[in-house]
Amino acid sequence: MQVFETPASPEESVIALLMQAGRRLRTRHPEDEVDPSCFPLAKRLMCGDAMRVSDLAGQVQLDTSTVSRQIKQLEYKGFLERTSDPDDGRASLVRLTDHGRATMEAAFRRRRERIKAALDPWSERDRAQLQKLLTRLAADLRVANDLDAQAVDTSSESQLR
Incomplete structure (x- = not known):
């Protein structure tokens, strides 16, 4: 175990x-x-x-x-x-x-x-809630990843100056 x-x-x-x-x-x-x-x-x-x-x-x-x-x-x-x-x-x-x-x-x-x-x-309600929350999490993670990528790009640009 x-x-x-x-x-x-x-x-x-x-x-x-x-x-x-x-x-x-x-x-x-x-x-x-x-x-x-x-x-x-x-x-x-x-x-x-x-x-x-x-x-x-x-x-x-x-x-x-x-x-x-x-x-x-x-x-x-x-x-x-x-x-x-x-x-x-x-x-x-x-x-x-x-x-x-x-x-x-x-x-x-x-x-x-x-x-x-x-x-x-699972109840239909629980399945629907899971789908809703996973969809929301995936979207929010996509935004967070995009922000991380932008921060890296900005940091790289400032280092080149």
Whole structure:
């Protein structure tokens, strides 16, 4: 049994709980053929046409090198394919294969079923409240992250002067 410290503040408690929930959501289902770390890429690729790796990295807010490694993993397994960018022959576009799309749809279905099973005992009101509060938290974190990025940009500019 693991023993954890009692969080010293509500903020620390939220961080600990979100990290715990995140670990549970990233736990690989026995039938998953893809590492859950690749899910954001696959989810984004399921929403549209082929795209450049750099554009995909920007859309999922990950470093291009991280996305490139994940792309190689998906490509190796036959879930993704590369084609030449018709606008720039030096660049390539990536897209899910039919097999990749079917595999990812099944993985996302299993993930939804896991959440549904966890929330089934909850009242409709509790589920709605959870969704409302998580939506609000995500939006507020996005604003806080943007403010942090602006502060870093401003600090970097002042150091260059």
